[in-house]
Amino acid sequence: MKQFQSLMGMPITVEVVDPSVTGADIEKVFAYFRTVDDTFSMYKEHSEMSKVNRGELGEEEYSHAMKTVLALSEQTKQETQGYFDIQHNGTADPSGIVKGWAILQAAHMLKEAGFTNFYIDAGGDIQVSGKKGGNPWRIGIRNPFNRKEHVKVLAVTDKGIATSGTAIRGQHIYDPHHPQTPLLDIVSLTVIGPNVYEADRFATAAFAMGKKGIYFVEQLPGFEGYMIDASAQATFTSGFERYVLKA
């Protein structure tokens, strides 16, 4: 069973292929994403995130989810030499970590409900679990120059995949060390990691590093990456090809 909703400003798709699944099981996942949006939205005046940024809450009043996300953001900043930083112009925007974290929490919910073969895709960041029809899930990396095409097909199971890039609504990632310099060299960086939270946060940080981002991914144990630059050349890490579906 496969269902689609547009939430948090992005398309979210959930497919569970275990035969016991019901619509109510999948609706729980969407309900969870709505809760996350209500808590962390930068655009909702009454979200906890907005209250935190206006200084209306003491730290002891933060929800458990808020404390977790802020701690994970700080940890990621440390692990990426400051390239991942939720602070910008005096405002904390943890969107870059909330998405991957929420997809992973939702995947845990499905696992706890007894499902093993599924995926959750939120705006192109994906957690896959198990298989579809006995085969690994097949994931296409979109051609950043032609969104109707994919330039690689990956065969993966029990992994997280995330892509950072320039988007139709404009640049949404910048280099915190040089915030005024636009990132133009790289148009798409896909990371495969142990789960979508890990893949997403390192894809975001590596994208902000520009051309050296792929070397950052290369030295992360358990991660592989595929980078497409503005000249339509791709560069990939040494273990990437093991995930590429052979035609």
Next chain:
Amino acid sequence: MLTLPSGNWSETLDSLFVVRTFMRKKAIISIVIIGTFVLYSLIHSHSSPAAVVPITSAGSRSSSSSATTPSSNEPPNATVTPSSFYKDGSYTGSVADAQWGVVQVKAVIQHGKITDVQFLQYPNDRSRSIDINSIADPQLTSEAIQAQSANVDIVTGATDSSDAFIQSLTDALSQAHA
């Protein structure tokens, strides 16, 4: 104060000549590669309007596979500007300079909404990308991207590219204003 290069001029001229010869070789190689792609495109897709863009034209029409994945569709709220401003039709944007080449897009408007944005040109100048490849780590591999025809369950990816894209699209949309 102008500083003259040390060393003698004939040496400098010699090395310039070597560089120029190398560049000419690169140019010939590029022409051969591009020519091959154009020929290939002409043979394999007569209908393509963008035969000089190898990946777009020679690339399989994989829309059938991506159409089955909802994630490849734009979310309803992702249109660039309110839809009612645009007249139906196809509008070709200006050629915008990206760092490694040019970008030109065509926007298709149906029922006042952007239904498709196609790349007519994007950077694919092989002779320039040689410079980029030369800095690659020996452990890492580089390749020109190439469209794949296999069906997929899910799609990951950045949607569209760069300031040059936005510049060309903005120009196309300015023509579409009612």
